Amino acid sequence: MKFSDFGFKKFINDALEEIGFVYPTKIQEKVIPLIKKHRPVIAQSHTGTGKTHSFLLPILNNIAYDESNKIQCLIVTPTRELARQIYENTKDILKFNDKGTVGLFVGGDDIEKSIQNVKTKQPTVVIGTPTRLKKMYEEGNLFITTAKYVVIDECDMIFDLGFIEEVDFMLSKINKDVNVSLFSATINNGLKPFLQKYLSNSIFIENKDANPTNKNIEHVLVWTKNKENKEVLRTIVSEINPYVCMVFLNKKDQIKEIISWLNEFGIKNVGELHGDLDSRQRTNMQKRIQNGDFKWIVASDVAARGIDIDGVSHIISVDLPKDLDYYIHRSGRTGRNQYSGQSYVLFNSTNQHQIDELKSKGITFSNFKLANNQLVEINTVKKKKDFNANLPVNVETKKIIDKYKGQKVKPGYKKRRKAEVDKVKKDIRRKHIKESIAKIKKDKYKKRREELFEN
Incomplete structure (x- = not known):
């Protein structure tokens, strides 16, 4: 399957060709058709499998760009770095679409500059961190209530860092028909109440793999x-x-x-x-x-x-x-x-x-x-020798061990038991040596006789 098989609009196909994307990953094959059909998803897949483009491509394909002064997509990330990365990814895909605009709102950036950027026109796509997005909304600068799509990326980290309340607040202000999708490499149990509240009708997608990390x-x-x-x-x-x-x-x-x-x-x-x-x-x-x-x-x-x-x-x-x-x-x-x-x-x-x-x-x-x-x-796997209970040494050793079982033993019995076992092993080893010597002598004698008869 190729990206061209998804039936994207021309500006997306042109962008994909320029950035060299030809074949989708497994998670993209599963998620893109669903979001393209306006279905919300919960996607769990380990890092490096292409989750970002699995939601960006279908959402940017579906947006109505004639509604030029309305926020249509809200993407929430836990960190500034991830927000900036998705911002750059979005700009790459919108390169051949002169109607689509994207805004980045993260902590640490000049908030006055951000306010000036949205005063005349609301961006089509808004990307940012929870606290800054909430502040921009509360102060009447971002009108996120018009969003048709919301993506919560790396949601488990948003939960771990204590930002889930900000996300919950923003979702409560958006219309009930909004398409909410969640993406993460891991999803912990603490997220269940949030998932039940906003994503109860979502389709769960998981890249099943016995190894939780990339096989590469x-x-x-x-x-x-x-x-x-x-x-x-x-x-x-x-x-x-x-x-x-x-x-x-x-x-x-x-x-x-x-x-x-x-x-x-x-x-x-x-x-x-x-x-x-x-x-x-x-x-x-x-x-x-x-x-x-x-x-x-x-x-x-x-x-x-x-x-x-x-x-x-x-x-x-x-x-x-x-x-x-x-x-x-x-x-x-x-x-x-x-x-x-x-x-x-x-x-x-x-x-x-x-x-x-x-x-x-x-x-x-x-x-x-x-x-x-x-x-x-380090070779951590030690090869175990096959145990043969019928060998004489193992038979005699078992007799000694069984002798001590069930008895009221005195201090030092382990030492005495070990001495008896060692003596048995030593006696059997001597016996084997004698038998081996006797066999060698017998074979030599037999060979010598055969040589004499041949002569």
């Missing part, structure tokens, strides 16, 4: 200890040759330290994505990242969530997030658009339970350790 990603555990993190990171950096590598941390205050480590390793040009950047810095940093200015990027989970950075080949998690769904989003920065990728996790005994939980979700890891300043694979 190789997950690698590297055994370390806290004091060895720097040396392990140095070794990983020296062994990989990334197109783009993202290094993730839980705490923003660790980012400067990791950047200084990378500088020490000889990497001088490092990008950074985190909440301590002001709005201008974040906008500039995102543009530079999208332009391919950085081979190495250090990031926090929230800042990098949902954004598509072209060409990420490697992920390094210096630590694991408390909410393990964020690891799925971290690793999902790579392995996108059919490319392969690697996700490294620095691992020690303190986060063993987290690794076990990720494995229980279906993620398979290969295991490495640092040895002689190199990463060496």
Whole structure:
């Protein structure tokens, strides 16, 4: 199937041709026909599967562009970076449509400038973060009540960050016939009341896969200890040759330290994505990242969530997030658009339970350790020898073990039992040696006799 088979309007097909989109992903094949027919959906699919264009294309196709001064689509995202990314995606698709306009409204941007931009004309498509959108509506600047489509992207993160009340407020102001669709890589139980309230008639779409992450990603555990993190990171950096590598941390205050480590390793040009950047810095940093200015990027989970950075080949998690769904989003920065990728996790005994939980979700890891300043694979699967209960040594050993069962034993019985078992094994081994020697002598004697008779 090709994008041209969906029956989109000419301006969309022209845009798709220019950006080089030919074949839809699985989630796009499922979602696009439904939204194109005005059906609301709840789509759950792991990061990097093309969820953004699965809602943008049919909505931009369906909008009535003759209603030029009305907001017809509202897209809500949890982060400024994701909002800007969708804003750029929307502009790309509307390039050949001179009637469609798009507005971006996110925290940190000059709100007075945003107000001036919408005073004379409301944008056709509005994209933004919950708090800023709500403020713009309450102050009478954005008339979102006319929206025919609402998309809540990365909804689980909106819930986690405490923005669901703002979204609930805005939806309560929009007409009841609005088409509300929700997209996320993960959907937690806390969202159920919200889903029942606004999306009870929606069609649930899920990319079913035993592995919750993209199959193109190789997950690698590297055994370390806290004091060895720097040396392990140095070794990983020296062994990989990334197109783009993202290094993730839980705490923003660790980012400067990791950047200084990378500088020490000889990497001088490092990008950074985190909440301590002001709005201008974040906008500039995102543009530079999208332009391919950085081979190495250090990031926090929230800042990098949902954004598509072209060409990420490697992920390094210096630590694991408390909410393990964020690891799925971290690793999902790579392995996108059919490319392969690697996700490294620095691992020690303190986060063993987290690794076990990720494995229980279906993620398979290969295991490495640092040895002689190199990463060496650890063979974690030990081959078990077949147990034959009928072998003499096992028969005699079982007799000794059974002898102690059900008895009132004295202290030190395990030591005595072990000594008896060892003696049995030793006696049987000697017996086997004697039998082997006797057999060898017999074979030699037999061979010698045959040689004599032949002569």
